[in-house]
Amino acid sequence: MKKTLAILSIALVFASCNKPADQAQFKTAYVDTEKLMEESTEMKDLTAKYKAKEQEMSKGLEAEAKRFEQERAAFMAKAEQLGQVWAQQNSAPLQRKAQQLQYAQDELLRRLQSEVGVEQDSAVTRVKKFLKEYGKKEGYDYIYGTGVTASVLYAKEQYDITTTVIKALNENYEKNGKKEAPATDQAKAEAKPEDKK
Secondary structure, three states, X not given: OHHHHHHHHHHHXXXXXXXXXXXXXXXXXEEEHHHHHHHOHHHHHHHHHHHHHHHHHHHHHHHHHHHHXXXXXXXXXXXXXXXXXXXXXXXXXHHHHHHHHHHHHHHHHHHHHHHHHHHHHHHHXXXXXXXHHHHHXXXXXXXXXXXXXXXXXXXXXXXXXXXXXXXXXXXXXXXXXXXXXXXXXXXXXXXXXXXXX
């Protein structure tokens, strides 16, 4: 009985090693999605665009914050002279200004994140479409993604095509003229008054 099981096991091993010629091998690879997004020229351009926009939008807010700090310093100096009772009785306007400044900062950040989110979503959609076309063109059966939401638990480095895909993606982006992402509703609304002039 043991000999029969041993022979059967050996036969199964040989049968699995000798696959028929008509059984196709899958061509697979993986892409480090975090690295892809960090090194993509389009994402770098998008990051630079919004960093510049954030600096531009926050200039007025920075001036307001400096004025507030000066008022606060003057208030603290006066409170030292006139005492804690005076400070408690007269601190309400300063607290309101601090709240208004915080609200303005939060609103600026919310608007910026909203605009960035729309363009990032569009860029991610374009990358997914590119990967699908790239996979078909290069004859891959599967391309897996690794990164924060990894769908691969292990892969040999020889299957990593991240660098190749980044190069092809960047060439595609350059070739297509660094197309601007669709304007957000906010940007469209802001552009309309200028168009009327």
